[in-house]
Amino acid sequence: MNRITLPALILTLASSLAPAEDWPQWRGPNRDGRSTETGINTDWKKNPPKLLWRSEGCGRGFSSVSIADDTLYTSGNFKSGQGISAFSTKTGKLLWQTAVTDKIPKHGYGGARSVPTIDGDKLYLTTSNGLIACLSTKGKVLWTKDFKKEWDGKMMSGWGFSESPLIDGDRVVCTPGGNEAFIVSLDKRTGATKWKTKLGDVGKKGKDGAGYGSLVISNAGGVKQYVQMAGRGLISVRAKDGRFLWNYDKVANTTANISTPIAMGDYIFGSTGYGTGSALLKITAEGSGATAKEVYFLKPKTLQNHHGGMILIEDHIYCGHKHNGGDPICLEVKTGEVKWGPEKGVGNGSACLTYVDGHLIYRYQSGHVALVKATPDGYELKGSFMPVHQEAESWSHPVVLDGKLYLREQDHLMCYEL
Numbered sequence: 001m002n003r004i005t006l007p008a009l010i011l012t013l014a015s016s017l018a019p020a021e022d023w024p025q026w027r028g029p030n031r032d033g034r035s036t037e038t039g040i041n042t043d044w045k046k047n048p049p050k051l052l053w054r055s056e057g058c059g060r061g062f063s064s065v066s067i068a069d070d071t072l073y074t075s076g077n078f079k080s081g082q083g084i085s086a087f088s089t090k091t092g093k094l095l096w097q098t099a100v101t102d103k104i105p106k107h108g109y110g111g112a113r114s115v116p117t118i119d120g121d122k123l124y125l126t127t128s129n130g131l132i133a134c135l136s137t138k139g140k141v142l143w144t145k146d147f148k149k150e151w152d153g154k155m156m157s158g159w160g161f162s163e164s165p166l167i168d169g170d171r172v173v174c175t176p177g178g179n180e181a182f183i184v185s186l187d188k189r190t191g192a193t194k195w196k197t198k199l200g201d202v203g204k205k206g207k208d209g210a211g212y213g214s215l216v217i218s219n220a221g222g223v224k225q226y227v228q229m230a231g232r233g234l235i236s237v238r239a240k241d242g243r244f245l246w247n248y249d250k251v252a253n254t255t256a257n258i259s260t261p262i263a264m265g266d267y268i269f270g271s272t273g274y275g276t277g278s279a280l281l282k283i284t285a286e287g288s289g290a291t292a293k294e295v296y297f298l299k300p301k302t303l304q305n306h307h308g309g310m311i312l313i314e315d316h317i318y319c320g321h322k323h324n325g326g327d328p329i330c331l332e333v334k335t336g337e338v339k340w341g342p343e344k345g346v347g348n349g350s351a352c353l354t355y356v357d358g359h360l361i362y363r364y365q366s367g368h369v370a371l372v373k374a375t376p377d378g379y380e381l382k383g384s385f386m387p388v389h390q391e392a393e394s395w396s397h398p399v400v401l402d403g404k405l406y407l408r409e410q411d412h413l414m415c416y417e418l
Helices: 147-151
Strands: 050-056 065-066 071-078 081-088 094-099 117-119 122-124 131-136 141-146 166-168 173-174 184-187 195-196 217-218 225-230 233-238 242-247 262-264 267-272 277-286 289-298 311-313 314-322 327-332 337-340 351-356 359-364 369-371 381-384 400-401 404-411 414-417
Touching: 065 117, 065 225, 065 400, 071 094, 071 262, 081 122, 094 404, 117 166, 166 217, 166 337, 195 262, 233 267, 242 277, 262 311, 267 289, 267 311, 289 327, 311 351, 314 351, 351 400
Parallel strands: none
Antiparallel strands: 050 414, 065 071, 071 081, 081 094, 117 122, 122 131, 131 141, 166 173, 173 184, 184 195, 217 225, 225 233, 233 242, 262 267, 267 277, 277 289, 311 314, 314 327, 327 337, 351 359, 359 369, 369 381, 400 404, 404 414
């Protein structure tokens, strides 16, 4: 296999970290799971994080959190329906709560999934029954659109819409999953449709409909595009008009395709569970569009990320490996070579992770939280702890901002000092 060279931008990201900024959306400022914090405590064996506050009232759900201007936002099910709750990051006090749906959506593993996307004085949310909503940061609903009524939207399976909306300039982009409107671009001020994607020739693996991942922006091959992990695997559309560009269905199964893909220069990396596997694709321009070519495919025994996400640090990918597992693993993305792992983690079940200050915070389904050094030289556990509250499945991604670690656990929020 020929080695490939990733863009200098990717290779120098770690050395160009800026001071801490807000965490305005799913997986942080750049949708890559990376915090810009530095100077955190990295010896959890001697000095584990200390609880600063805990709060209740955000409702049932698996949504992570977004933060801006000392306010934390998350979605959940509460008595009046499903919607957004806002809390003070300083005290944990509930500031306001607004339902977007008029009843609690019903589906497997009930609860909200979508992380609110903050854009100035507005928030954008996808409910698990398929509404995209725009609210003010004070809690007023400004507009809503129904995926099913507007675009014949559908999920590939029955666990509810989970996407966190993408803001790109004057538009909000989301994935209803309909054949004639698979991805749609809306005017973020009014909700008016700017364009919608009619799917072209997609592969036979997987299943029709939206998956459980969220869109990322790629400029691979010099073509700005939105890339999504969907029911038929990886799907890309041209950003300016929604034109279908390419599909790669080898990383697709018929149950649930979940992990948000990684966009890096001219390459896309995707992975999914249920005995499926992982792949690196090279994207090249073709006419006014783009095509995808497989660089390598990794069988599920080598790497499959069920859910919990993957993080690129320089030219290595870190994640949890195995279906229903979160065993830490490090992969050299250029070659597909496993540098270390899979290792047995401190917790059980799938693991979601966040990068901060040269380290990875793994949060396991069992609730355990671990600090692991982000190095390809070997697995180095720097300590772990069990949060003060744990129930059900701890699938909400950890968030780090301003020296604090935020954990969502169903109706509970916890804030720890780092």
